[in-house]
Amino acid sequence: MMELTRRDFLKVGGATAAGAVAFTGCAPSAREGIIQSPLLMPEDTLNSFENWYGSVCKQCSAGCGIVVRVIEGRAKKIEGNPDHPLNAGKICARGVSGVQVLYHPDRLRSPLRRSGPRGSGRYTSVSWEEALGEVAARLDALKKEHQAQSVVMAVAPLRGVAAIITKRFMTNYGGTVYSFETLDNTVVRRSAEAAFGDALLPKFDLENATYVLSFGANFLEPWLSQVSYNRAYGEFRQGGGERGTLIQFEQRMSTTGANADEWVHLPNPGTDGVLALSIAYVIVSKNLTSAANIRNATGGAGVVALRGFEPAEAEKKTGVPAARIEALAAAYAKAKAPLAIGGMGAAGHTNGLFNLSAIFTLNHLVGNVGRKGGVLLNPSGPTREFGDQIAADPVRAWRALTDRMQNKQINILMLHDANPLYGLPPTVKFGPALKNVPMIISFSSFMDETTAMADLILPDSSYLESWGDYVPDPGVAYETLGLQQPVVNPLYSTRSFGDALLALSKTAPMGDDMKTGLAWETTKDALKALTTPLYEANRGSIRKTEGGKTISQELWWNKVLAAGGWWDERGVKATPIAPKAFASRDATDPKFSGDEKQYMFHLNIFPSAGVADGSMAHLPWTQFTPDPMTTIAWQTWIEVNPKDAEKMGLRTNDIVRVDSPVGSLETTVYVYPGIAPGTVAIPAGQGHTHMGRYAEKRGANPLTLVDPEMIDVSTGALAFNATRVRLTKTGKRYQLPRIEGGAVEAREPYDYTVIQVTDGKGGGATGGH
Amino acid sequence: MQERKVLTELQINDRLLWPVLETASWWWPAVTVAALVLGCGVTAVTIMVTLGEGTTGLNRPIFWGFMIVNFVFWVGISHAGVMISSILRLCQAEWRRPVTRAAEVLTVCSLATAALFPLIHMGRVWRFYWVFPYDFDRMLWPDVRSPLIWDPSAIFTYLTGATMFVFMALLPDLGILRDRTTGWRRTFYAFASLGWRGNPRQFKLQFILGILLSGLILPVFVSVHSIVSWDFAVSLVPAWHATVFAPYFVIGAVHSGVSGVVTMMVVLRAAFKWQDYITPDHFDALGRLLVAVATAWLYFFMLDLLFAIYGGETREVGVMEQRIFQWPWGFFFFLIIVLGYIIPVSAWMFRSVRRNIMWMFAISIMVNVSMWLERLWLIIPGLQNKERLTFDWAVFQPSLIEIMLVFSSFGLVCLGLLMFSKFFPLIPVWEEKEGQLFREEIKIGNRIVPAIVRE
Amino acid sequence: MAEPTTAVKERKWGMVVDIDRCSGCQACVVACQSENNQIISTEDIVQQKRPHVWMRVERYWEGDFPNQKAKFMPVMCQHCENAPCEPVCPVYATYHNAEGLNVQVYNRCVGTRYCANNCPYHARFFNQWERNTDSPWREAFSSAQMIAEPMNDYLNPDVTVRTKGIMEKCTFCIQRIRRVTRTAKDQDRDVKDGEVQPACVQSCPTSALIFGDMRDPSSKVTAKLKDARAFHLLEDLGTKPSVTYLKKIDPNYKPAKGH
Numbered sequence A: 001m002m003e004l005t006r007r008d009f010l011k012v013g014g015a016t017a018a019g020a021v022a023f024t025g026c027a028p029s030a031r032e033g034i035i036q037s038p039l040l041m042p043e044d045t046l047n048s049f050e051n052w053y054g055s056v057c058k059q060c061s062a063g064c065g066i067v068v069r070v071i072e073g074r075a076k077k078i079e080g081n082p083d084h085p086l087n088a089g090k091i092c093a094r095g096v097s098g099v100q101v102l103y104h105p106d107r108l109r110s111p112l113r114r115s116g117p118r119g120s121g122r123y124t125s126v127s128w129e130e131a132l133g134e135v136a137a138r139l140d141a142l143k144k145e146h147q148a149q150s151v152v153m154a155v156a157p158l159r160g161v162a163a164i165i166t167k168r169f170m171t172n173y174g175g176t177v178y179s180f181e182t183l184d185n186t187v188v189r190r191s192a193e194a195a196f197g198d199a200l201l202p203k204f205d206l207e208n209a210t211y212v213l214s215f216g217a218n219f220l221e222p223w224l225s226q227v228s229y230n231r232a233y234g235e236f237r238q239g240g241g242e243r244g245t246l247i248q249f250e251q252r253m254s255t256t257g258a259n260a261d262e263w264v265h266l267p268n269p270g271t272d273g274v275l276a277l278s279i280a281y282v283i284v285s286k287n288l289t290s291a292a293n294i295r296n297a298t299g300g301a302g303v304v305a306l307r308g309f310e311p312a313e314a315e316k317k318t319g320v321p322a323a324r325i326e327a328l329a330a331a332y333a334k335a336k337a338p339l340a341i342g343g344m345g346a347a348g349h350t351n352g353l354f355n356l357s358a359i360f361t362l363n364h365l366v367g368n369v370g371r372k373g374g375v376l377l378n379p380s381g382p383t384r385e386f387g388d389q390i391a392a393d394p395v396r397a398w399r400a401l402t403d404r405m406q407n408k409q410i411n412i413l414m415l416h417d418a419n420p421l422y423g424l425p426p427t428v429k430f431g432p433a434l435k436n437v438p439m440i441i442s443f444s445s446f447m448d449e450t451t452a453m454a455d456l457i458l459p460d461s462s463y464l465e466s467w468g469d470y471v472p473d474p475g476v477a478y479e480t481l482g483l484q485q486p487v488v489n490p491l492y493s494t495r496s497f498g499d500a501l502l503a504l505s506k507t508a509p510m511g512d513d514m515k516t517g518l519a520w521e522t523t524k525d526a527l528k529a530l531t532t533p534l535y536e537a538n539r540g541s542i543r544k545t546e547g548g549k550t551i552s553q554e555l556w557w558n559k560v561l562a563a564g565g566w567w568d569e570r571g572v573k574a575t576p577i578a579p580k581a582f583a584s585r586d587a588t589d590p591k592f593s594g595d596e597k598q599y600m601f602h603l604n605i606f607p608s609a610g611v612a613d614g615s616m617a618h619l620p621w622t623q624f625t626p627d628p629m630t631t632i633a634w635q636t637w638i639e640v641n642p643k644d645a646e647k648m649g650l651r652t653n654d655i656v657r658v659d660s661p662v663g664s665l666e667t668t669v670y671v672y673p674g675i676a677p678g679t680v681a682i683p684a685g686q687g688h689t690h691m692g693r694y695a696e697k698r699g700a701n702p703l704t705l706v707d708p709e710m711i712d713v714s715t716g717a718l719a720f721n722a723t724r725v726r727l728t729k730t731g732k733r734y735q736l737p738r739i740e741g742g743a744v745e746a747r748e749p750y751d752y753t754v755i756q757v758t759d760g761k762g763g764g765a766t767g768g769h
Numbered sequence B: 001m002q003e004r005k006v007l008t009e010l011q012i013n014d015r016l017l018w019p020v021l022e023t024a025s026w027w028w029p030a031v032t033v034a035a036l037v038l039g040c041g042v043t044a045v046t047i048m049v050t051l052g053e054g055t056t057g058l059n060r061p062i063f064w065g066f067m068i069v070n071f072v073f074w075v076g077i078s079h080a081g082v083m084i085s086s087i088l089r090l091c092q093a094e095w096r097r098p099v100t101r102a103a104e105v106l107t108v109c110s111l112a113t114a115a116l117f118p119l120i121h122m123g124r125v126w127r128f129y130w131v132f133p134y135d136f137d138r139m140l141w142p143d144v145r146s147p148l149i150w151d152p153s154a155i156f157t158y159l160t161g162a163t164m165f166v167f168m169a170l171l172p173d174l175g176i177l178r179d180r181t182t183g184w185r186r187t188f189y190a191f192a193s194l195g196w197r198g199n200p201r202q203f204k205l206q207f208i209l210g211i212l213l214s215g216l217i218l219p220v221f222v223s224v225h226s227i228v229s230w231d232f233a234v235s236l237v238p239a240w241h242a243t244v245f246a247p248y249f250v251i252g253a254v255h256s257g258v259s260g261v262v263t264m265m266v267v268l269r270a271a272f273k274w275q276d277y278i279t280p281d282h283f284d285a286l287g288r289l290l291v292a293v294a295t296a297w298l299y300f301f302m303l304d305l306l307f308a309i310y311g312g313e314t315r316e317v318g319v320m321e322q323r324i325f326q327w328p329w330g331f332f333f334f335l336i337i338v339l340g341y342i343i344p345v346s347a348w349m350f351r352s353v354r355r356n357i358m359w360m361f362a363i364s365i366m367v368n369v370s371m372w373l374e375r376l377w378l379i380i381p382g383l384q385n386k387e388r389l390t391f392d393w394a395v396f397q398p399s400l401i402e403i404m405l406v407f408s409s410f411g412l413v414c415l416g417l418l419m420f421s422k423f424f425p426l427i428p429v430w431e432e433k434e435g436q437l438f439r440e441e442i443k444i445g446n447r448i449v450p451a452i453v454r455e
Numbered sequence C: 001m002a003e004p005t006t007a008v009k010e011r012k013w014g015m016v017v018d019i020d021r022c023s024g025c026q027a028c029v030v031a032c033q034s035e036n037n038q039i040i041s042t043e044d045i046v047q048q049k050r051p052h053v054w055m056r057v058e059r060y061w062e063g064d065f066p067n068q069k070a071k072f073m074p075v076m077c078q079h080c081e082n083a084p085c086e087p088v089c090p091v092y093a094t095y096h097n098a099e100g101l102n103v104q105v106y107n108r109c110v111g112t113r114y115c116a117n118n119c120p121y122h123a124r125f126f127n128q129w130e131r132n133t134d135s136p137w138r139e140a141f142s143s144a145q146m147i148a149e150p151m152n153d154y155l156n157p158d159v160t161v162r163t164k165g166i167m168e169k170c171t172f173c174i175q176r177i178r179r180v181t182r183t184a185k186d187q188d189r190d191v192k193d194g195e196v197q198p199a200c201v202q203s204c205p206t207s208a209l210i211f212g213d214m215r216d217p218s219s220k221v222t223a224k225l226k227d228a229r230a231f232h233l234l235e236d237l238g239t240k241p242s243v244t245y246l247k248k249i250d251p252n253y254k255p256a257k258g259h
Ligand SMILES: Nc1nc2c(c(=O)[nH]1)N[C@H]1C(S)=C(S)[C@@H](COP(=O)(O)OP(=O)(O)OC[C@H]3O[C@@H](n4cnc5c(=O)[nH]c(N)nc54)[C@H](O)[C@@H]3O)O[C@H]1N2
Pocket: none
């Protein structure tokens, strides 16, 4: 081994601090890290020489800052970036699993051209030049035939430079961009727009709130921004100020529900909006808040705007007793820093927009919008370009696209990180429609369900091998830009999506207009160019001029890379607009698919803790991440209330058939004490037919049960909680892989000295020992 | 005072040495069956060592299972030999004569089998020698605080003692065999008999050695199962660290060991046609002994239960609750009591049963089924409900590999006995002859009965 | 405290777990897996009740619907001062070091599993399966077959990879302790409070976990030891754990009856 002197150490350390990527020349060795000597005690652990690189996590849409530990050119461990304002050094299970994306054995390693019938899985490896040439030729031909509009680019929601390149590429060419997300945030975005006048997701300032009403928002699990919400939750509990109170309304106890001080079960699903408006009614009618707030929230109409939502009325609809509604309203209005959050549980109904905008408007009612501990609005991004985004399209748009495909109006379908074949309910018939698309091109780095239909695959590099950026979404309420850099040399012959598009735009036959706005050679060039205004602006965390000394843009760039990004605490959003007074009344009452007699259970679908909506199903660690509530890993299950289970003679590990009006599947029962009788819940994310060895042939995909006719009437987003199902015992059993022992029905600690609680007053009472 | 048939020396030689000098028709088939059974175990061990202990049913927190149960069981069986030989020898109980050797050999075979189990149970068998102090240079000492250091010491001491015991008692017979064989066998016996001539001085020395060894081995006999019990009693596992474990384990061992001897004697009697040597009198005597042993065992069994209740410690009571009321432990509890005490002891109350060979055979097997279950019942539940972190409580289900291992251990013990019987007489020829010397005929009522004066 | 910085300082490492902060998010569980080269607990292995979770988040249900509650409690090796696992190990593969750590010497372990039986916290994990899968028939029959090339490239070179038959458990990330103390020694200074961060502590988004020197009167952990909410797990066993828990607060708490 090379001898490192202390001076060398400082030198290399310094270089790291400046953010230069020290590419090691050597290829990854086959095996390493096995140190075995009969004499070495752990006391004498050998420490290797490590480098840390700042980057951005791309494992979900939150965009936390990360630092990656790199030893001998190999990424070893991902940690949170302590400087990044979103996650301040913290990270979630999925973020940690990033190294498995990089070193996944089933990654696609070079461009592939189909050599058998579609879906046969037979591909031959081709060179990048050949593959890009083929795409360019096809695009060129269609352009010449004036068929450019028949080219569709389907991507996962994108932000920043990737969004810019994609948009400009497709706009210049003349095609359309669609964005796909299995459980999309459309309703949340549109409701935020309705309530706060801004389609950007707001920051709910949980950290400084003291009383939180959360309607079906599982913010402690992968909803929106897991790490930042968990971080805030810790402070909310024991941050030094008043210990916050969390009230959670939901059908099925989520992790957030388990952490709530009060868990309020909503007997009638989809009635969150009614409940919220009833709370508003009490506050307004009893004048529990200032006149200005009432005026602001009701558009000057006062209590008239809330007629029909008297607690007694609301009790009928929601099933929550009127007295409880009044008590909640009083406590909410009285609290020092009240906050109302609405999430997927409330959004996933046919009246989603009504629900969420009603909930969000509760914040205006206590005047906490733009206030610490309330709802903070996010600036779009440090520059207009970085604020650019391609948000998910609702299922309505996807059904329209499917029809176009079916009618042979689409000639080329390009896919990047979008897997609609898995994520759309099968009754949308996206699969059959694909047959009518002459050419399918995928930029995926893994063989997923849709990619398996592709004619040409141009594999993307992993996020640890490529350049990029990310403005956190939702943000931290001030301008933040995370920068992503390659931490290791690309392992295979892959190219980042942005680089591939840029290369494509350079190919001559496509015509000059392709080049407009895409002058950059690579994504890195694009990033450098796009950050120039930030350098020139001379503000924020890293400035052009510091203490009278001006630094070069190159040095500034290196510093930004080393820090993992750039942020400016003073770059905040101007004042919010007044809401459109409890905006949507399109549909106050939810509708359900499936007749109540035949289909006895409401079906709840929730993203699983580890594999989320299925986009993370390919990694062993995310598969293993135990569901916090059931502790199940690697599998799909269905949660059934103990009373329902008893009635049907079901036990944990029994396999049941679940039928909805549109589909059916078989899965295993977990008797779940935290779910309402008459409701069952299935986590999304499993049931893949393609996606690498860890994901395939495992569990079931509950989206097959969802009736795609059930959409939020206002936005067209899929109402994934609006289908009813029926359960049939199959007599088969399957041992659910659970972390809990499950030997006895040991629901409670055997004796209370195990987990102790206090009443929060004196810290004295130990759980009855 | 016992009845005894009059047998000439010639008859004794013929009847007792024939299995050695000739080969019984069933011997080869029996060896084949035993070897096949053992082969099962060899296969199981090979699979287990290659793939890992994952092939067993062990999980977290149940880290010990069938192999340890079987270990305790065979150590228990090994208590028969010394119990019978040394105690009866010291007491000069005359009826012991035909029984001693077989019992001692059973001790050696079962103890050797038992010793194999902790060994193969180790995750890294190939490092087993690390439990011995061998690496003085690098100061790699074993930890003497661990019962797993006391355990091998006790077992190897006992194994050595028991082997010497067998050998000591074998010397005169080796002499006889030397004189009756030719070729390589003669050479072998000549070497093994250490120049035995059968002169009075040699007999005297051998007699003294017998008494000495009997005296010396008795404490080892008591210690060995006490120490085995400490594997459990010094631990923190609820219902394992019971203070009564040491005597309780010893008496349990005697119970199963003596029953094991009964089973074996029935088989020997039938196989070698030794009806004249192993008589209903022996079964009668052993039956009476067993009544006392079984009752003592039940007493400790109950104490163990009661102490948990007296202590009133939640976790102990919890484990006891599981042992008595939960499936399948409650069922095992029932079987243990019924098969280990109620049926046998009530049967042994009747002289006719004690003297009925087939009854004794059936009952002795019943006792050992009960005793095997008892060890299972003692070891597993405490681990299943270990401490109060109920989140991790799991159940134990043995795998096929473990079942094969247990099954094959019977094959190994049988094979050991069969091999021994091919090379050495299982009933000590010289002891029988010595016994005949003490024979006399006495008058009971108006009947003249052969009897032995020394009792 | 003015003291010579070059001398080995008497330390006693300890962890504080604030159950009131913990949300049960499982970040610590996976962070520990990643840092410490744990096997991938495949579906088979989890079904067999043998998952390796040096850090696990226990979930306890309480009450009945609709007054249902659930509580989370992260549990790892408590690094007991009176560790029941230590004296039963025949080969000194687990012992106590001068800094209060319960150390596990993988290379010395012969796999008797006695320590694991004797650990009341169920904190020990046994490598039941051969994880090396270079032989096809092992591959076919072993459950631990999922670390496929090139995934071993992310293994941490500071941590031994354990083979079958070896006991393992939370080490308080001793490799990180060593790295920090050595760096501090090189720079001729004392280790700063909070400088040593085990992987779980570093990741924990809610900051429910704190790590530090319990002998340092100014450290964060020492301050928490005096907290009114502090208690130890299974305190009555007298194992003197180095992990201190802070009670959960439940404003609606009513003491259970019958206690
Ligand atoms: N609270 C409580 N107190 C009790 C009892 C109780 O049940 N509860 N029981 C009482 C009874 S019955 C008894 S017998 C006593 C037992 O009490 P003690 O006689 O104190 O016995 P131990 O505590 O078992 O062991 C004493 C010490 O001897 C050490 N030791 C072991 N072997 C050796 C050796 O070879 N040499 C030396 N020098 N030291 C050795 C051990 O490590 C241990 O530290 O306790 C009595 N006190």
